[in-house]
Amino acid sequence: MNIVLTIAGSDSGGGAGIQADLKTFQELNVFGTTVITALTAQNTLGVNGIYPATPEFVELQLNAIFDDFDVRALKTGMLFSAEIIQTVARNLKDRNLRIVVDPVMIAKGGQALLKDDAVQALIRVLLPIATVLTPNIPEAETITGMKIQTGEEIRKAAQKILEFGVECVVMKGGHLEDPMAVDTVFFQDGSSFQMKSPKIDTRHTHGTGCTFSAAITAYLGRGLSIKESIIEAKKFVQAAIENPLNIGHGHGPTNHFAHRLGAKAEVEIIE
Ligand SMILES: Nc1ncnc2c1ncn2[C@@H]1O[C@H](COP(=O)(O)OP(=O)(O)O)[C@@H](O)[C@H]1O
Numbered sequence: 001m002n003i004v005l006t007i008a009g010s011d012s013g014g015g016a017g018i019q020a021d022l023k024t025f026q027e028l029n030v031f032g033t034t035v036i037t038a039l040t041a042q043n044t045l046g047v048n049g050i051y052p053a054t055p056e057f058v059e060l061q062l063n064a065i066f067d068d069f070d071v072r073a074l075k076t077g078m079l080f081s082a083e084i085i086q087t088v089a090r091n092l093k094d095r096n097l098r099i100v101v102d103p104v105m106i107a108k109g110g111q112a113l114l115k116d117d118a119v120q121a122l123i124r125v126l127l128p129i130a131t132v133l134t135p136n137i138p139e140a141e142t143i144t145g146m147k148i149q150t151g152e153e154i155r156k157a158a159q160k161i162l163e164f165g166v167e168c169v170v171m172k173g174g175h176l177e178d179p180m181a182v183d184t185v186f187f188q189d190g191s192s193f194q195m196k197s198p199k200i201d202t203r204h205t206h207g208t209g210c211t212f213s214a215a216i217t218a219y220l221g222r223g224l225s226i227k228e229s230i231i232e233a234k235k236f237v238q239a240a241i242e243n244p245l246n247i248g249h250g251h252g253p254t255n256h257f258a259h260r261l262g263a264k265a266e267v268e269i270i271e
């Protein structure tokens with residue numbers, strides 16, 4: 001069995017964070033383990049409170065996992081503070097791991113999931129060891145300090161992110177004014193490709209970023225290439241958005257079961 005890990009925050013509402021990651025891992029036939037960085041009191045209407053773990057307890061969880069399991073790939077989600085980021089990066093360095101970094105900063109309801117002063121730590125210690133970084137446009141703007149609206153601005157920002165040391169960056173286009181959900185992927189060797197799918201008109205998009213990065217991690221854990229993992233993950237999240245569950249009174253979760261129930265999503269790949 002392929003073992004993967006998520007280092008992220010708990011979403012009591014079950015649509016994002018650790019819960020979305022574990023559901024995705026289960027659906028994609030990998031064994032999921034967890035390191036919880038923070039508890040959130042959260043539902044589809046918003047985040048009512050955050051209770052972070054101490055960096056020492058994050059390290060204790062990491063040791064528990066690495067002392068016993070042969071983890072092949074992992075993802076990071078909500079990391080909350082510079083201290084937790086430093087603890088995580090220190091414990092991941094020099095291990096033979098494929099690392100997906102989802103630079104979670106702000107929840108859909110506007111609540112901060114990463115402290116402002118933690119962004120520099122993310123750039124300095126986590127990006128250099130990342131295999132894949134999956135920023136949405138606002139996150140990419142914060143990381144690069146650049147305004148991003150056009151295709152050319154996406155390319156320039158991606159170039160700057162690659163200079164921070166990540167192997168591959170997926171610039172997620174879900175937040176752009178576009179009838180299609182277009183993600184553009186850039187690699188260190190200068191190659192790139194685009195993934196296009198119809199943008200679904202729905203408010204049930206809570207946890208889309210978590211689900212996408214968890215699916216990339218699952219496919220990497222199963223031994224797929226970086227490119228294949230990203231394409232298959234885009235299909236997984238598209239199917240999850242296209243078949244909503246109608247849970248809660250706000251931004252409802254995506255449907256992790258859609259894949260198991262045979263939902264197929266068409267994603268156009270443009271080289
Ligand atoms: N309404 C939508 N319809 C189809 N795909 C979407 C939609 N919103 C986001 N996506 C896709 O979901 C994935 C996660 O992106 P996004 O929602 O932007 O992440 P985040 O949750 O980090 O803001 C990306 O592949 C993006 O293109």
Ligand SMILES: Cc1ncc(COP(=O)(O)OP(=O)(O)O)c(N)n1
Pocket residue numbers: 008009010011016017018040042077078104106107108109113205206207208209210211251
């Ligand atoms: C605990 C926790 N982690 C991450 C998020 C953000 O998830 P994301 O997939 O970006 O979805 P939205 O918050 O944008 O709906 C979260 N909310 N909680």
